Amino acid sequence: MKRRPVRVVFALFTLALIFCVLTCTRAQRIESGATAKLIAIRAGSLVDLSGGQIINNPVVLVDGEKVTAVGQNLTIPSGARVIDLGNATLLPGLIDAHTHITYHFDEAGHFGSSNDSSPEVTLRYSEENARATLNAGFTTIRNMGAIELVDLRLRDEINLGATVGPRVLASGLPLLANFLPPNASKSVRLTFVREFARARIREGADVIKVFEGVYDDGSPVFSADEIRAVIEEAARSNRRVAVHAHEAAAIKAAVRGGCTSIEHGSFLDSEAIRLMVEHHTALVPTLYLPTHYLEHRNIFDFPASAWTLFERMRAHNMENLMRAKRAGVWIVSGSDAVAGVHGHNFREIEWLVKAGLTSAEALRAATVDAAKLLGMEGEIGEVKAGKFADIIAVEGDPLRDIGALEHVLFVMKGGRVVKAGNR
Ligand SMILES: [Zn+2]
Numbered sequence: 001m002k003r004r005p006v007r008v009v010f011a012l013f014t015l016a017l018i019f020c021v022l023t024c025t026r027a028q029r030i031e032s033g034a035t036a037k038l039i040a041i042r043a044g045s046l047v048d049l050s051g052g053q054i055i056n057n058p059v060v061l062v063d064g065e066k067v068t069a070v071g072q073n074l075t076i077p078s079g080a081r082v083i084d085l086g087n088a089t090l091l092p093g094l095i096d097a098h099t100h101i102t103y104h105f106d107e108a109g110h111f112g113s114s115n116d117s118s119p120e121v122t123l124r125y126s127e128e129n130a131r132a133t134l135n136a137g138f139t140t141i142r143n144m145g146a147i148e149l150v151d152l153r154l155r156d157e158i159n160l161g162a163t164v165g166p167r168v169l170a171s172g173l174p175l176l177a178n179f180l181p182p183n184a185s186k187s188v189r190l191t192f193v194r195e196f197a198r199a200r201i202r203e204g205a206d207v208i209k210v211f212e213g214v215y216d217d218g219s220p221v222f223s224a225d226e227i228r229a230v231i232e233e234a235a236r237s238n239r240r241v242a243v244h245a246h247e248a249a250a251i252k253a254a255v256r257g258g259c260t261s262i263e264h265g266s267f268l269d270s271e272a273i274r275l276m277v278e279h280h281t282a283l284v285p286t287l288y289l290p291t292h293y294l295e296h297r298n299i300f301d302f303p304a305s306a307w308t309l310f311e312r313m314r315a316h317n318m319e320n321l322m323r324a325k326r327a328g329v330w331i332v333s334g335s336d337a338v339a340g341v342h343g344h345n346f347r348e349i350e351w352l353v354k355a356g357l358t359s360a361e362a363l364r365a366a367t368v369d370a371a372k373l374l375g376m377e378g379e380i381g382e383v384k385a386g387k388f389a390d391i392i393a394v395e396g397d398p399l400r401d402i403g404a405l406e407h408v409l410f411v412m413k414g415g416r417v418v419k420a421g422n423r
Pocket of ligand 1: 098
């Protein structure tokens with residue numbers, strides 16, 4: 001069968017893509033109004049992923065939004081509120097580096113945010129998704145594409161405390177090949193992609209998302225020069241560029257252009273892997289999503305070519321990832337959460353383990369290593385003095401059984417308890 005990944009991508013992204021010119025200020029990542037009260041959290045153990053060790057009988061001291069001290073049996077200051085989580089295991093709040101927080105099932109149970117009557121309706125669904133995501137222990141997400149600025153609006157609502165959800169880094173509208181003016185010259189295309197990136201930054205995007213692909217002749221849709229132009233514009237505002245790419249030729253153009261991460265990277269060849277190691281490009285392999293679609297085939301309306309692609313991805317993506325891992329590629333967890341995955345974002349971490357990562361490696365991909373991709377390594381990804389108090393607790397030992405992540409007992413985000421109980 002003739003492969004047309006670009007068209008498949010467009011078919012998947014069947015949303016009414018509309019340019020908006022609303023101007024939003026970039027989100028404050030620091031929430032206002034956090035409690036000033038000192039909190040001491042006790043638990044059975046703490047997984048210290050950066051140090052590679054387990055701390056037994058940990059005490060975590062939290063003052064306002066930040067962790068102030070972590071250690072075994074620390075003295076609890078008088079007057080501190082004590083949260084005793086018994087035998088539970090503490091972990092840093094999880095990070096999902098690739099979500100579609102605006103995607104939801106409609107009232108008839110079908111997939112399709114494109115059918116919403118207004119962006120306000122999509123925003124309401126997104127709020128539900130955000131709550132489910134946070135309750136599942138994901139305290140930070142990076143949203144990879146939304147129309148009508150809905151993901152930016154959700155982020156701003158959360159930062160204002162108007163709705164409950166994870167920290168959100170949002171891309172807003174992604175760059176798609178069919179936005180390019182038809183038959184444009186090289187210089188017109190370069191100008192277009194630069195202006196596209198500038199427009200997203202003016203709107204308040206935290207990250208720029210590009211949908212790379214290949215034409216029917218196998219050549220990349222966006223050249224390395226075009227990707228580089230997007231990156232240069234993003235870098236002026238200290239923003240990074242994430243590139244969706246499945247085919248090796250698309251991945252190579254994006255990596256040569258200098259993108260920070262390859263999203264999916266489904267069909268790597270050895271040259272693509274070598275380039276990713278050389279350029280220190282992160283891979284967000286989104287392993288679980290093809291399985292999600294294929295196991296819920298009746299509720300997702302996709303063309304036959306899309307189902308063929310999902311079958312190919314499911315058949316190859318674990319081995320593809322392990323080749324990258326063995327070569328030393330930086331791996332970050334991103335669930336590609338669409339309708340039905342919000343609140344089940346842990347599936348991706350489980351699939352990383354199924355593919356062959358150790359539980360510790362998979363957890364790093366969803367914490368410390370993801371924080372680096374987001375440029376937030378000084379703020380999140382570890383339970384450590386000076387960082388945000390994004391802390392979760394699970395029953396059992398996730399290093400022995402990654403399935404422990406399915407039952408998150410406790411979630412604290414920025415010093416605020418957002419989930420407690422269910423023991
Ligand atoms: Zn995606």
